[in-house]
Amino acid sequence: MTGRAVLGLLALYLLWGVNYLAVRWAVAALPPFFMAGSRYLAAGLLLWAALAAAARLRRAAPPRAGRKEWGLAAVGGGAFVFCGDGGIAFAEQYIDSSLAALLVATIPLWMALGVWAWGLGPRPRPPVWLALALGFGGIALLVDPVTPAAHYRLGVAVMLGLSFVWTLASLYLKQEEKKWEPPSPLRLAALQMVCGGGALLAFSAAAGETLPARIDARAWTGYGYLFVGDCLLGFPLYLWLLRTCPPLPVSTYAFMCPLVALLAGITLGGEAFSPRTGGGAALILAAVALILFFSTFQSKDEEK
Numbered sequence: 350m351t352g353r354a355v356l357g358l359l360a361l362y363l364l365w366g367v368n369y370l371a372v373r374w375a376v377a378a379l380p381p382f383f384m385a386g387s388r389y390l391a392a393g394l395l396l397w398a399a400l401a402a403a404a405r406l407r408r409a410a411p412p413r414a415g416r417k418e419w420g421l422a423a424v425g426g427g428a429f430v431f432c433g434d435g436g437i438a439f440a441e442q443y444i445d446s447s448l449a450a451l452l453v454a455t456i457p458l459w460m461a462l463g464v465w466a467w468g469l470g471p472r473p474r475p476p477v478w479l480a481l482a483l484g485f486g487g488i489a490l491l492v493d494p495v496t497p498a499a500h501y502r503l504g505v506a507v508m509l510g511l512s513f514v515w516t517l518a519s520l521y522l523k524q525e526e527k528k529w530e531p532p533s534p535l536r537l538a539a540l541q542m543v544c545g546g547g548a549l550l551a552f553s554a555a556a557g558e559t560l561p562a563r564i565d566a567r568a569w570t571g572y573g574y575l576f577v578g579d580c581l582l583g584f585p586l587y588l589w590l591l592r593t594c595p596p597l598p599v600s601t602y603a604f605m606c607p608l609v610a611l612l613a614g615i616t617l618g619g620e621a622f623s624p625r626t627g628g629g630a631a632l633i634l635a636a637v638a639l640i641l642f643f644s645t646f647q648s649k650d651e652e653k
Contacts, residue, residue, distance in 0.1 A: 354594050357586055361602055364583040366609020367574070369446035370618045372438055374571030380558035381438035384572060386549025389430050392580035393542030400536060412536055421525060422540030428518030430545020435552070436511035443504035445620045450610030451491060451630050452508035457603050457637045458484040459516035467520050480639035487632030490625055538584060604637040 375384050400412045414422070441449050461477055464470040473481070492505050590599045611630060614620035 351593075354590065357590055358594070358599070358601070361583065361586050361590065362605045362609050364578045364586065365602060366450070366606040367613050368579050368583070368606075369437070369441070369450040369610040370613045371571040371574040371578070372449075373441045373446040373614075373618060374567045375575060376438050376442050377571075378561055378564045378568035379572060380553060380560065381442060382435055382549050382553035382556060383558050383560070385430070385434045385438045386546045386551075386553055388546070388572065388576045388580060389434065389542045390546030390550060392576060393539045393544075393546055395581070396535065396539040396542065400539065414536070414540055418537065418540060419544075421522065422537060422544045424518055425522060425537070426541040426544030426546075427548065428514050430542060431548045431552070432511045432514045434545070435549050436507050440504035440507040440511075443498070443500040444508070445614055446618060447607075447611040447614035447620050447622075447626070448491060448505075449508055450607040450614075451633055452488070452505065453512055454604060454607040454633050454637055455484060455488060455509070456512050456515055457640050459513055460519065461640050463516050463520050467524075474643060476643045477640055480636040480643070483632045483639070484636030487629045487636065489629075490632060491629030535585070542580070601641070603641070604634040607634065 372384075397412065404411050437449055437453070458481055461473055461481060465472050488509070587599075587602075607630070611622075611626075615622050
């Protein structure tokens with residue numbers, strides 16, 4: 350990896366790791382579905398306008414989307430934006446940002462099972478089964494069994510559910526890519542943000558969400574960070590890293606971003622840290638690292 354790639358990867362850890370605390374700050378004053386939907390819809394329209402402007406400068410045809418592209422965007426936008434970011438915004442009304450980040454880090458665990466169950470890869474090797482056991486043990490350790498608040502349990506359930514939905518959608522879209530040549534990542538990302546953001550705003554209206562009379566500076570800070578750092582900077586940076594770096598280093602965001610989120614929640618958000626939190630985090634992150642490590646060697650063995 351080049352020096353620029355290393356710096357880009359470190360920037361991605363920071364940008365996406367701080368997202369969870371920014372969400373917590375934003376939903377302290379802003380309705381969760383409106384907060385997530387408005388920024389994604391605006392970012393998607395802005396990205397599409399930028400693509401159209403770039404096409405005009407090149408004197409090329411403006412970007413257009415057919416029925417197939419809209420179908421893929423609806424799946425991706427529904428899973429990644431509506432369920433994913435909308436679910437995170439909803440859940441962080443009731444649970445800490447660090448806990449939310451660590452529960453999202455379980456996606457590679459679901460992915461390891463899903464790839465095998467969907468027939469996209471071989472049966473996991475024994476070290477991967479060990480990693481799965483460690484990861485789900487970490488979830489059990491993270492979730493406080495004596496917390497009486499029903500909303501706490503609801504927040505945890507939403508986070509685990511959206512991680513599972515994210516995995517299913519990723520596997521489905523991966524299969525679809527094999528059937529036809531998909532659109533450019535930026536164009537598909539813009540469509541996904543428009544679909545998911547629009548759906549979230551419609552759901553916000555149906556749920557009766559209203560803006561408060563006063564929104565404090567911290568909530569606007571969180572919202573502004575998410576719009577710029579997540580939608581406009583983090584995602585394009587991730588796409589650039591995918592194109593310029595080997596997949597394994599890029600995939601390390603799955604366990605580095607939760608570490609950043611944990612530190613940000615404790616130092617900037619005043620969130621509590623306990624031995625239970627530390628133990629659960631260690632088990633989940635170790636499990637993700639094992640899965641990434643052994644999946645890479647398994648892929649190399651298959652190529653031979």
